Structure formats: structure tokens, C-alpha cells
Amino acid sequence: MFPAQFDKLQIMSHAVVGFPSLEENEKAITGLADAGVKLIELQVPFSDPVADGHTLVNACYEALKHGGSVRAMLDLATKVCARHPEVTFVLMSYLNPLYRFGLEDLFEQAVAAGIKGMIVPDWPVEEIEPWLPKLDALGLAPILMVTPNTAPQRVEKIARAARGMVYVVSRMGVTGHETQWGEKFQNYIAEIRKHTDLPLAVGFGVRTSDDLAALNGKAEVAAFCSQYIEWQRDDGSEVAAAKMKSIVQTIAAA
Amino acid sequence: MIRSDNGYFGEFGGRFVPEILLPALTELEDLFFSLRDDPAFWQEYVTLCQEFSGRPTPLTPLRRLSGQLGGAQIWLKREDLNHSGAHKINNVLGQGLLVQRMDKKRVIAETGAGQHGLATAIMAARLGLEATIYMGAEDIERQYSNVFWMRQLGSNVVAVETGAKTLKEALDEALRDWAASVETTHYVLGTACGPAPFPELVSYFQGIISDEIKEQSMRQMGRLPDEIVACVGGGSNAMGAFGAFLDDHEVALVGIEAGGISFEDGKHSVRLSHNTGETGIAQGYKTLFLQNADGQLGDTHSIAAGLDYVGVSPILAYLSQQGRVIPESATDDEVTEAFSLLMKTEGIIPALESAHGLAGGFKRAMQMRPDQNVVINLSGRGDKDIFNIARAFPQREWTGFLQREAARSTELLAQKRGH
Numbered sequence: 184m185f186p187a188q189f190d191k192l193q194i195m196s197h198a199v200v201g202f203p204s205l206e207e208n209e210k211a212i213t214g215l216a217d218a219g220v221k222l223i224e225l226q227v228p229f230s231d232p233v234a235d236g237h238t239l240v241n242a243c244y245e246a247l248k249h250g251g252s253v254r255a256m257l258d259l260a261t262k263v264c265a266r267h268p269e270v271t272f273v274l275m276s277y278l279n280p281l282y283r284f285g286l287e288d289l290f291e292q293a294v295a296a297g298i299k300g301m302i303v304p305d306w307p308v309e310e311i312e313p314w315l316p317k318l319d320a321l322g323l324a325p326i327l328m329v330t331p332n333t334a335p336q337r338v339e340k341i342a343r344a345a346r347g348m349v350y351v352v353s354r355m356g357v358t359g360h361e362t363q364w365g366e367k368f369q370n371y372i373a374e375i376r377k378h379t380d381l382p383l384a385v386g387f388g389v390r391t392s393d394d395l396a397a398l399n400g401k402a403e404v405a406a407f408c409s410q411y412i413e414w415q416r417d418d419g420s421e422v423a424a425a426k427m428k429s430i431v432q433t434i435a436a437a
Numbered sequence: 438m439i440r441s442d443n444g445y446f447g448e449f450g451g452r453f454v455p456e457i458l459l460p461a462l463t464e465l466e467d468l469f470f471s472l473r474d475d476p477a478f479w480q481e482y483v484t485l486c487q488e489f490s491g492r493p494t495p496l497t498p499l500r501r502l503s504g505q506l507g508g509a510q511i512w513l514k515r516e517d518l519n520h521s522g523a524h525k526i527n528n529v530l531g532q533g534l535l536v537q538r539m540d541k542k543r544v545i546a547e548t549g550a551g552q553h554g555l556a557t558a559i560m561a562a563r564l565g566l567e568a569t570i571y572m573g574a575e576d577i578e579r580q581y582s583n584v585f586w587m588r589q590l591g592s593n594v595v596a597v598e599t600g601a602k603t604l605k606e607a608l609d610e611a612l613r614d615w616a617a618s619v620e621t622t623h624y625v626l627g628t629a630c631g632p633a634p635f636p637e638l639v640s641y642f643q644g645i646i647s648d649e650i651k652e653q654s655m656r657q658m659g660r661l662p663d664e665i666v667a668c669v670g671g672g673s674n675a676m677g678a679f680g681a682f683l684d685d686h687e688v689a690l691v692g693i694e695a696g697g698i699s700f701e702d703g704k705h706s707v708r709l710s711h712n713t714g715e716t717g718i719a720q721g722y723k724t725l726f727l728q729n730a731d732g733q734l735g736d737t738h739s740i741a742a743g744l745d746y747v748g749v750s751p752i753l754a755y756l757s758q759q760g761r762v763i764p765e766s767a768t769d770d771e772v773t774e775a776f777s778l779l780m781k782t783e784g785i786i787p788a789l790e791s792a793h794g795l796a797g798g799f800k801r802a803m804q805m806r807p808d809q810n811v812v813i814n815l816s817g818r819g820d821k822d823i824f825n826i827a828r829a830f831p832q833r834e835w836t837g838f839l840q841r842e843a844a845r846s847t848e849l850l851a852q853k854r855g856h
């Protein structure tokens with residue numbers, strides 16, 4: 184399940200379906216679950232991932248060569264959701280692969296597979312709103328994004344449509360670069376909290392245990408994605424899982 | 438010019454972007470909506486185009502070629518005579534006026550053939566703005582002369598190495614830059630695609646082409662033309678040439694896409710005709726995309742870098758669905774043939790993009806009567822294609838020259854390093 188508001192910081196990590204391969208995805212997810220990660224995004228690779236930096240762009244490119252698709256994501260989800268009931272799995276995708284699959288079918292099949300939420304960065308709130316009754320009936324949470332330049336009125340609109348968590352994009356730009364966590368960031372978080380009781384998942388630029396220490400007590404979830412994918416790419420899934428384990432232990436002890 | 442219904446044209450269009458880009462798009466839309474019906478703003482734009490780009494561009498009758506082909510009278514709308522050598526500058530000059538009003542100091546752009554990048558580099562130099570131009574590494578190789586000039590003009594040209602390294606990837610990369618820089622940077626989108634308000638805004642500025650065609654045909658033909666033909670990459674020159682005629686149902690509007698080598702996947706860039714494109718949502722908008730069953734955007738091919746693109750203007754997708762615009766295509770071979778024919782018969786060197794319009798237009802003119810008139814939008818001139826044309830018509834003399842020139846420039850570089 185999603186954390187409650189003001190729960191202790193926990194990590195959300197990532198799998199790009201098909202990267203480095205479909206078989207490896209299963210092992211990597213077992214590694215993450217054993218490391219104590221309780222939230223995992225399953226990213227459907229896309230040919231044109233405009234909100235992602237080079238790490239995830241390249242991972243998508245590789246994943247597509249190894250069979251990554253909506254279908255493959257659903258198959259993977261069916262297995263890993265059953266195998267790791269303590270982990271909450273969230274679908275992450277750009278809109279077009281889902282749109283081509285058929286949105287209604289996708290929602291139903293994702294829920295049947297055990298998926299609890301979805302993050303679709305190029306799907307604006309106006310386009311999601313008409314789907315809310317359907318999503319609520321199914322229990323599939325649209326985790327919507329708020330960014331540092333989102334006007335307060337729009338934060339309110341987004342917060343009203345969001346379910347499960349609000350995804351707080353930590354800074355301007357795409358995934359994969361560093362972020363500053365100073366006063367400006369804290370004011371930003373405080374402003375969002377005015378509009379929602381949902382837990383906040385902070386993403387974009389969470390790369391080190393220092394970043395996590397800075398987020399401790401400020402957000403409920405830290406999305407630790409590009410850095411994990413880089414470990415997976417450079418050192419393999421086992422070493423990446425070991426590194427995640429030490430990160431998870433550090434924040435548990437904090 | 439056509440107006441959207443809240444960013445949509447029928448089912449196409451919209452604004453499907455990461456949340457971070459939304460404020461800039463609404464700011465741009467608010468500004469555009471506040472200006473577009475203001476005659477003083479349009480006059481400011483027209484004057485700028487006159488003073489800086491030599492507008493109005495002529496409507497040139499092709500008397501010799503029309504006689505030779507034996508069908509309708511063929512006229513060329515000479516967008517090739519714009520400063521920078523293509524219609525792309527119309528849109529860029531218009532967006533330059535918006536940049537000044539928004540008081541942004543940096544611009545970015547995607548470019549395929551390099552014509553839009555070149556126009557943006559020119560505008561940035563003229564207005565004292567910093568410019569970064571994203572261009573697929575493959576397109577840089579195909580259109581190097583434009584890259585050379587963009588850099589001389591002071592722009593930063595970034596080679597995009599992802600995917601097929603063409604226009605689609607350049608557009609993705611420009612969007613990524615914009616996500617980080619949106620508060621200080623304007624994205625000068627180069628065609629009638631992308632998230633609202635770009636399709637409408639780009640078509641508005643390019644509409645100056647059809648305003649002129651209308652006036653010139655009344656004066657030169659004594660009536661409206663029977664057909665207007667334009668090549669279709671993203672769709673900006675086509676929307677520009679068609680815009681003022683949408684309600685003149687006696688004027689047929691024909692868009693020519695890049696037929697490439699064949700209709701096999703990855704060998705063409707045909708999205709509107711032949712049911713090759715399918716509705717999808719990517720790069721910020723909903724339109725007909727070349728894509729696979731999993732919703733991954735496909736590979737494209739055209740001899741012309743400016744037409745080598747997976748999506749198409751949502752306005753053209755809508756107009757062709759409505760039957761108002763007739764989509765057709767021309768193959769690489771038909772294009773080089775039309776290129777040669779125009780050059781040898783009329784003394785005009787067209788861009789390879791525009792030569793698609795020629796190939797399609799000549800074919801249609803031949804089916805028509807001599808008392809009918811076809812206007813083909815000659816979107817750009819062919820200087821940038823010297824290397825491509827040299828490759829299409831190989832000559833020993835040219836190869837020899839390139840070798841001597843390479844030796845000379847290597848020597849110059851070595852001398853410079855020696856100092």
C-alpha cells in the first residue's frame with residue numbers, strides 16, 4: 184500500500200521493463216524486495232521519453248530491443264506482484280504505449296496484475312479527470328506530478344485528482360541530474376502540503392544517501408531511480424541490489 | 438486561418454506535455470491569443486517580413502515547363518526567395534516578436550533540414566539572443582552547410598545522438614532542454630506540430646504565404662487557382678499555403694508527403710495518405726504517427742531531411758480526415774527527377790523538400806486543362822542540398838574538388854596550430 188501522510192521516509196525504486204532483459208527484471212526486482220524496498224515503478228520503455236534524462240533514455244532504447252512493451256510489463260507485474268506482496272508496484276509509462284493498448288483495457292489488466300498506481304508524465308490532469316470514476320472504481324491510483332513552477336491553483340487541481348501519492352518533481356529539468364534541498368525546496372513542499380493530505384513522493388535528482396538524509400522528515404517517499412539504473416547498468420543487478428540495501432538500512436537507522 | 442477548439446482540431450492536437458512545460462505553453466497561448474486579432478500586430482509582422490526577408494515573395498509562372506508538360510499552367514510561390522532560403526523564417530520572425538514581448542533572452546529550436554535552425558540562428562543574432570539548436574547527428578551529416586552557417590552566426594548546434602538521430606530525436610531533446618530552462622528560454626518550434634498553441638501559432642504566421650497567393654492570383658490569373666500543392670513535413674509550409682483558402686472550396690489543396698524508397702516500414706515518411714499513420718499521442722500532441730502495434734514511434738526515411746519525420750500537423754491530420762486536404766506522396770526518385778526538370782527548364786534550384794511538391798504538382802498538372810492553374814509552394818531553395826544532389830548525380834570533377842578542398846583545409850588547420 185501507499186504510505187500514510189508523515190510516515191517515515193521510504194524509497195521507491197525502478198525497473199525499466201526489458202532492461203537489461205526481461206529475465207533480469209525479475210531477478211533485479213527480487214533483489215530490490217530483499218533489500219527492503221517497498222515501492223517499485225515498472226516503466227514501460229518508450230521510443231521518445233521526453234521527461235527522462237540520458238540514463239533512462241538509453242535504458243528505454245535497450246529495453247525496446249529486448250522486448251519491453253505494455254504486454255511485457257503486465258506479464259512481469261503479474262509475476263512480481265504475486266511474489267512480493269509486501270511491495271507496492273506502480274506502473275510508469277508515457278501515454279502513447281498505453282493509448283495504443285487501449286486505456287480501459289490497460290487499467291483493468293494492470294489492476295488484475297496487482298498494480299496499485301500509475302505515473303504518466305505526459306498525461307495532463309485535464310485529460311485524466313474524465314477517467315477518475317473508472318480509476319476509483321478499479322482502485323488504480325493516478326499519481327500526478329507537481330513541479331516547482333506549477334501555480335498554486337493548479338497544484339490544488341492536481342492534488343484533487345491525484346490518488347495514492349503526489350509526485351513532487353524536485354526541480355526544473357529531466358531525470359538524472361543533481362538537486363538542491365535548501366529552504367526554497369522546503370517552502371515548495373510546504374506549499375504543496377497546503378493542498379493535499381496525500382503522502383509526497385519526491386523524484387528527479389535523488390542520487391545519494393545525503394539526498395535521502397535531506398529528505399528525511401520532509402517527504403514520505405524518495406524516488407531513487409536513475410542512480411539505481413546506472414548501478415544496474417554498470418555493476419549488474421546483484422551489486423545494484425546490495426547498494427540499495429545499504430541505502431535502505433541507512434535511512435531506516437536515521 | 439483555422440482556429441482550434443481548446444487546442445484541438447477534431448480529435449487531433451491537444452497539449453500532452455510534462456507538467457513542467459505547462460506554464461510556458463499557457464503563457465505563450467495567452468500572449469498569442471491577445472495579439473492574433475490585433476491588426477497592428479499583424480502589420481508589425483508583415484512590415485518585419487518586408488524589411489528583413491524581402492516579402493512579398495513572387496508568384497512565378499512556369500511558362501516553358503507548363504507548355505512542355507501540356508496540362509495546367511503551373512505557378513511557383515517563391516518562398517525560396519526569403520532571406521535564409523526558406524519559408525521557415527516567416528514563423529521565426531513572428532515568434533521573435535513574441536520572444537521580445539515575453540522578454541526572454543534565450544531561444545532553442547529543433548531542426549531537420551537545418552532551415553529552421555538557420556532561421557532561428559539569424560533571428561537570435563539579429564535580436565541579440567543566445568541560441569541552442571538541436572539537430573539529429575544524421576541530419577548534420579546531410580545538411581552540413583546549414584550547420585556551418587548556424588555556428589558562424591553564433592548559435593550553439595547540438596548533435597543529437599539518440600535513436601535514428603533525425604528530426605524526431607531533435608524535437609525530444611529540445612523539449613528536455615526546455616524542461617530545465619523554460620523560465621528564461623523560448624522554444625521556437627519550427628513546424629505546425631507539437632503541443633498547443635504551436636500548431637495554430639505557426640500556421641498563423643505562415644498564413645502570410647496564402648494571403649499573398651490569394652492577392653497575387655487575383656492580380657496575375659484574374660481568379661483563384663484551381664489547386665495549391667505543397668510538400669508536407671511537419672506541415673508548416675503547407676498550412677501556410679492552404680490557410681487562406683480553407684473556405685474556398687473550389688480550390689483543391691494537395692499535400693505531398695515523402696514517399697521515400699517504398700511503403701515498407703522505415704522506408705518512407707507517409708503519415709496521411711495510404712493509412713500508414715495511426716492515431717497516437719507523443720511529442721506533446723495527438724496526431725497520425727508512424728508507429729508500431731506497441732505504440733513505439735517508427736523509423737522514417739526521406740531523401741529530404743526536412744520531411745523525414747514521424748508525426749504531422751494535427752491540423753493537416755484533421756483536414757485530410759475531413760477531405761479538405763488531399764494527401765499524396767512522391768518517391769525519392771520522382772523527387773530528384775522533378776528537381777532536375779525545374780532546374781533545367783526554368784533555372785530555379787529547389788530544396789529537396791520542396792521538390793516533393795514539384796513532383797506531386799507536375800503530376801497533377803498533367804491531368805488538368807491548360808486553362809486551369811496550379812500553384813506549387815516552393816518552400817525553399819536548394820543551395821543547402823549541394824552535397825545531396827552531387828550524390829544523386831555523381832561526377833568525378835566534384836569528387837576531385839572535394840579532395841583538394843579537404844587537403845587545403847587540413848593544411849590551414851595545421852598552420853593555425855603551428856602558430
Ligand SMILES: Cc1ncc(COP(=O)(O)O)c(C=O)c1O
Nearest residue numbers: 670671672673674743790816817
Ligand atoms: C525547404 C523546406 N521545405 C519544407 C520543409 C518541411 O517542413 P514543413 O512541412 O513544416 O513546411 C522544410 C523543413 O525543414 C524545409 O526546410
